[in-house]
Amino acid sequence: MIIPDLVAVVVHHRSYGTLGATLNTLIAGGVAPDRILVVDNSEEPLRRTEVESLMPAGAHTIYSANAGYGAAVNRGAAWHEKNSHGWRYLLVATHESRPEADCLALLRATLAEDPETAVVGPILVTGDEGKTIWSEGGRFTRVLGLPRHHGHLTPRPGPSAAPPQLVSWLDGALLMFRRGVLTQHPIDETYFLYMEETDHHQTLRHHGWKVKVNAQAFAWQHSNGIPPFYMTRNIQIFHAKHGSRFQAQASAPYLFVRSVARDLIKQHRATTLRPLLAGLRSGRTLAAAARAKEQEGVVIVNPLGGALAHYSHALQQHLGAAGIPACVRALDEPSVSGQHRLMWLLEYVKLLGSEGWYRRGRSVPPRILLTWPVLGFWDLFLVKVLCGNSSWVVYHDPNPLVRSVGSGRAASALMGRMKGRPATLVHSQAAAEAMRVRGFTKGLTVVPHPVLPHSSERPLVEAVHRGPGRRPRVRVLGQYKRDRDLDLLVALASRLGSSYDFEIIGRGWPQVEGWRVDSRFVPEEELDQLVADSTVIVIPYKRFFQSGIAIRALEQAVPVVGRSETSLRDLFGPESPLLVSGNSGSASDVDAWSKAIEFAVEHGRTEASKAAGAFHRQADHEWALLVRPRQRLS
Incomplete structure (x- = not known):
């Protein structure tokens, strides 16, 4: 079955014997042939007809100089952004990776279920029958911060119902990205080969994205491991960007000594000495350049x-x-x-x-x-x-x-x-x-x-609530504390209960006359929806320094009614008709609250939308002033 919102980039470099099988497996897994792009960086013009003969009907090919894996992926992602339409997910595969049945559908489901996940990969298996684990995602060693595969070279497990798991990084053989991730955060092309995906996934994690492995999805791949030159070279670049000063200084020498010692023990001669030394020298220069670009975070x-x-x-x-x-x-x-x-x-x-x-x-x-x-x-x-x-x-x-x-x-x-x-x-x-x-x-x-920028979908929500047979919903959300003005809530329900539905949802609330009380903990994923389908949020507090509920309502452009002597003044301005001033408990106070709620029902969305935009711009500006970069340490 075709996955209609999936496109693919296949990075090919002089592996003519495996490319055809990889493409056929991707099509069998759900990628439409006209959604496949092969980026060929083989630099062998005389063999391009061979590449074309392996291409399924409708698939696309571009040829480029060999600037490495990261450059090929970046170019492929940019090509799809320009030439492909209606897609949401991007599959990246090397020329010899073969996903098993349902693998691509499982990876897509992982991204669809969690909008905070940027990239997901399968369990990679290797060997003639795929019975050996190559990678279940990656981690870093505790002291030197060296990348290591989970489950490397262990027997393949049986079927699993485990949910997708967070990992520090994924092998780049087969990855599925959310659209826009590679555009906003392209892969660092300095590495050329090996560790660029490890670097990329740390960058994504530092920007708040999740990196996951789906334990139910499997793909076969073959790898000879990292060449010695890139091992000592690229670890220096990586730790210049993501590691501690100790890791940047010690990791490459450790790998050098370990590799030479292993050669001497197994082969009685240091066959990798020259490329290891070359990698040390090259990495030192590139790491210095990476440090020069480093920003304070x-x-x-x-x-x-x-x-x-x-x-x-x-x-x-x-x-x-x-x-x-x-x-x-x-x-x-x-x-x-x-x-x-x-x-x-x-x-x-x-x-x-x-x-x-x-x-x-x-x-x-x-x-x-x-x-x-x-x-x-x-x-x-x-x-x-x-x-x-x-x-x-x-x-x-x-x-x-x-x-x-x-x-x-x-x-x-x-x-x-x-x-x-x-x-x-x-x-x-x-x-x-x-x-x-x-x-x-x-x-x-x-x-x-x-505060997050307010959603552009809120006018649609408002239209639903104000449709035939719908009464405006006036809600109080959040946990009960002793500063809640219960007498005010009773008075408001008595005054306006014939026109509006009054609801309280939150942990620890007692019964309040005139209000439907749902006294329970509200999980995070439900809170946004409760805010969004409220007509008005009431903040009946006698004293508070800030209100997270008011912020959430502002993000949804849902009007909030509360006291002007509180932090709501900072959100809406002291003269906002949504805010109430006066003596708590007096008849005039109840009148003022009632008028503010009536205004919110009729005009509050417009007021809240204006306040949301202004407050978000102010927050961006003032946080930028607070964290502006200091002078670089010498």
């Missing part, structure tokens, strides 16, 4: 990988818009992982320590940005010791409603007096004032809450 450390996943993603986009490379290192909280809190704390300290150790080894060290202080104000000391004082710590709630570790006066007083502490970030003027009261004035910066 940011490592976003997120210890609340579930609750703040959206926050981290939006933050990464702001940094990317500023031209700052950023990667996310996340750790799921106990409520998501099921892990004991103590183990989570230990993993958190370990994560900070490993990122701090890594940055100290870089010629241009990235800065650490901690999205949530697990230990309150004590995190300033922890981050300073482990990651250095050029880091940032975000404080979402300087005065938490529920007393937590490190939020007391003693912790804030001691950390406020600490010299050379990391910078602190807040997302509202109210939060900044609360931090100043606690003694944090130096190094305190107010930056907008990270």
Whole structure:
């Protein structure tokens, strides 16, 4: 069965005996012949008729100078962007890779199911009958950061129902990419041969993409391993871009010594000595050039990988818009992982320590940005010791409603007096004032809450809600806390209940008269839909420094009604008709809330859309100012 939204690039170099079988296997796996492009870099003009004889009817061929695997893939991807239409996924195969039945369909399903996955590969098998594993994806050794295959040369497993797994990198023999990935992040052509896919996948991961292997998909390939010249050459380029200073200095000499020793033991002579030395010399020059291009980046450390996943993603986009490379290192909280809190704390300290150790080894060290202080104000000391004082710590709630570790006066007083502490970030003027009261004035910066650009599909959603038989939905979303104004909610339902449907969805809520209450935890994937199909979101809080729900609503251009004395003023402006000022609990207060909700139902989408665009532009600008590159270290 043809996969209609799939195109393919086959990289061919002087392998005329295998090319035909590879093309036939791709067609049998679902690639339409007219969607196949062979990039031939054999540089053998007299044999081009042989290539043409192997091509299925309708398939395409371009011939180019041999600039390596990466250059061929980049050229093929650009060709399809220009000449092919209606596709979403791009298959890249070498001239002797043969996917087994259903392999391509399984790879496509992996990309379709997870929009955050950039590239997926199958389990690669080798040998005459394909009974030996070549690669189940890749990892890196702990100390030297050398790339290694998972499952290399182990027996092929039986059928598996395991879901796709995250890996550090994939072998380039057979890969499926999401459209646009190779356009936005082309493969580095410096490598010429070997390790360019390893480098490429680290770049994708640093930009927040996932790299996965599908354990149900298999493909056959043959490889003789990496030639000694490219082994010592390319590892230097790779670690200049992605490794620590120690790895950049030690990995190539280690590979050199190991290879020479292996030759002497097995063959009693160093047959690879000359190419290994040539690779060392060439790699030294190319690594220096790679380091000269290196940019200062940011490592976003997120210890609340579930609750703040959206926050981290939006933050990464702001940094990317500023031209700052950023990667996310996340750790799921106990409520998501099921892990004991103590183990989570230990993993958190370990994560900070490993990122701090890594940055100290870089010629241009990235800065650490901690999205949530697990230990309150004590995190300033922890981050300073482990990651250095050029880091940032975000404080979402300087005065938490529920007393937590490190939020007391003693912790804030001691950390406020600490010299050379990391910078602190807040997302509202109210939060900044609360931090100043606690003694944090130096190094305190107010930056907008990270926000994604609002969706262009929201007018369609609005039309559905305002259709015949549909009553506007006024919703409160999020966990219950004691600062929620329950009396106000009861009064609003009594005043407007005949015209609107009132719903509360979130964990821990009591029953509220006039509202349909669904007291449960709302998973991340459901929250966006709940926001999108709301007519109005009400924020009935008496006090708050910021609202993640309000940010999510802004991204969907869904109007939010709340108090003007809160951080909503920063989102919509102090004069917005969506915001309410006055004394809580008074009759005039209920009137003001009712009028704001009525305005939101009739005109709120327009108001929210304007606010969303303005706030996103402001956030891009202010985050860019915060993280602008510093002077390069000498």
